[in-house]
Amino acid sequence: MSVPVFEEYEPAIDCGCAGCAVRRRSAARALPVRRGGHPAAHGARRALVLATAAGVVLSCGAAGAAAAAGHAPGVPRADDGADPEPSAAHPQGEKGPLRGTGASGPPSAGAAAPKTTRAAIIDRAQRWVNAKVPYSMEKYWSDGYRQDCSGYVSMAWNLGTNEWTGSLAAYGTRIARADLQPGDILLFHNPADPAKGSHVTIFGGWANSARTQYVAYEQARPRTRKQSTPLAYWNNSDRYVAYRYKGVTGGSPGAGSSTAFPGAKQFGTGGSPNTAVAFPGRGYFKPGQSNSHVDRLGKQLVKKGYGKHYASGPSPLWTEADRRNVEAFQRAQGWRGGAADGYPGPETWRRLFA
Secondary structure, eight states: OOOOOOOOOTSSOOOOOOHHHHHHHHHHHHHHHTOOOOOGGHHHHHHHHHHHHHHHHHHHHHHHHHHHOOOOOOOOOSSOOOOOOOOOOOOOOOEEOOTTTTOOOOOHHHHTOOOEEHHHHHHHHHHHHHOBBBBBOOOOTTTTBBHHHHHHHHHHOOOOOOOTTTTGGGEEEEEEEEEOTOOOOEEEOOOOOOOTTTTOOOOOEETTTTSSSSEEEOOOBBEEEEEEEEESSSSSSSGGGEEEETTEESOOTTTTGGSOOTTTOBBBBTOOOOOOOOOOGGSSSSSTTHHHHHHHHHHHHHHHHTTTTTOOOSSBBBOHHHHHHHHHHHHHTOGGGGGSOOOOHHHHHHHHHO
């Protein structure tokens, strides 16, 4: 390819006409003035050096760009200060037995999937969230499971082995996304390059009325997390497939409202309205309000383990302590923003008294 020519004009000769440029180049070749050449020619010589360097860069730049492509690391989304967008790549370990002191013997060949319940799956998933288990595709937690996304699901499903995204589907039955219930998974396995994008999350319930967000339990950098996530994920969303563990008991296809979004009017897999403790209305829970509903709410918060902001226990008077305790309960459901403002609505009330 032709090398572009850069011309530089020295302040000593500031004329920009073609004739002056020719004189400066001629002066550069002549090299008088004690072998340093004409002062006005110095810029021309520097321009030649720049032109040569530019040719080298232009001829090599494409190869350098190609070598660098695909190696910009992503930043995983996580709570507690991490950036909001996760990496598209989720490296993982290989299929294998449990490791460490918490390991037990592998299941026998051809053994049926161990039976479990949805509540047990979510309870096991929450254990790692509480423990803030660091992400690693090489290390194993105290229970013997590998500390990556597929090891996390293997643990929650209590498989007794460390699976990977290429083998988890064998333990589940494919379902429609509309039929998702807590304990099901959303799985993306990229057979062409398993380290590029492959990932799996545990479905914890819907996070909004449009069912475009759900509460995801997942093992990702830097540690286990539970948070509201776009359906099915931040990237490669259309490539995720929903699966239900073959050994799960309780629930049926189509009963995805068992863990519903804020504002839902139904409870349980049967879809029957929860009338055991009717929600009295939002107007009772405002600054300055004093009534039996506030007192009842506070006592239930304490009973559920969300009363740490009370200085001396709940009372009929609505206070900031009530609001903060309600907010803590709402955030524990995986809600964020306006859904976790500390003021109870119908769904907060339903879950609190369920």
